[in-house]
Amino acid sequence: MDDLNKKHIPVLVNEVVELLRAAEGGIFFDGTVGLGGHSAAVLEAAPGNFLYGTDRDIEALELTRERLAGFSGRYEFFKADFREIESLPIEIGKIDGFLFDLGVSSFQLDEPGRGFSYSQSAPLDMRMDKEQSLTACEVVNSYSYRELCEILKKYGEIGGPVKIVEQIVFHRKNKRIESSADLKEIVRRIYPRKRTMDPLSRVFQALRIEVNRELAGLEDFFIELFPKMKTGARIVIISFHSLEDRIAKNALRKGKEAGLIEILTKKPITASEVEKAENARSRSAKLRGGRKC
Ligand SMILES: C[S@@+](CC[C@H](N)C(=O)[O-])C[C@H]1O[C@@H](n2cnc3c(N)ncnc32)[C@H](O)[C@@H]1O
DSSP states (O other), X not given: OHHHHHHOOOXXXXXXXXXXXXXXXXXXXXXXXXXXXXXXXXXXXXXXXXXXXXXXXHHXXXXXXXXXXXXXXXXXXXXXXXXXXXXXXXXXXXXXXXXEEOSOOHHXXXXXXXXXXXXSOOBSOOOSSTTSSOOHHHHHHHSOHHHHHHHHHHHHOOSOOHHHHHHHHHHHHHSOOOBHXXXXXXXXXXXXXXXXXXXXXXXXXXXXXXXXXXXXXXXXHHHHHGGGSOTTOEEEEEESSHHHHHHHHHHHHHHHHTTXXXXXXXXXXXXXXXXXXXXXXXXXXXXXXXXXX
């Protein structure tokens, strides 16, 4: 348990358990099980709780199955994208609370071989699901100039991506850009010093989102989920950057306009100063919740 908490500290755990009303008992769905911090808290909240979970990362699910050994028979996990929930043997209309803790886990970011981070050199991979074929290396080396500009703008929110893309295209003509260190060097040549909004982290964010299609159809997925939820069921979405938060906010607003959702968080819930001091990752977390009318 402790070991996994070192690999990924779950954010806003008490707030999640409270908003899901997990202590009142029920059936829950954790779309982003990761290392199971939230799943464990939901299962702990009441002895009769049952939890369905999905994650695209088989390694994370395997570690989490060990972590949750004490809850045997009370959970069922699927290696799947949560956007595929309808193809899974889960009765959506019976779920009392849905959780989506978006993005990547610290476990994925810190695993040296996975190439999510530029703090250590690794092959440019960035796949949550190692069975998919598209890697960050493919994106960097095979996307056109225009496609690269588009993803850096859209997913990295880099206003002027031209210089970076020009350098990428220039370098890859001679030699494939294979590692996170290669890419870091290219970006650092243009932006040598770390700024408040470091373009380097924006480039890595954009690639990660593209490789994993993290935002594709996400707003529609939530909007299409609302009518299928049972009355009173809760939904909690935790985001870590503005693109994700905008999607969560818009989806809940549209759910409200359609008379399907009561918004439970007028403003997004953020971590306390204590949590922020203990877990740097929690500083960017925003939690939004709703209840099916
Ligand atoms: C922020 S972590 C979740 C951490 C988890 N709540 C915990 O307590 O350990 C996000 C996880 O969601 C997974 N993930 C991201 N998008 C997904 C999707 N569309 N479907 C399934 N899993 C996804 C990632 O592989 C990662 O393990």
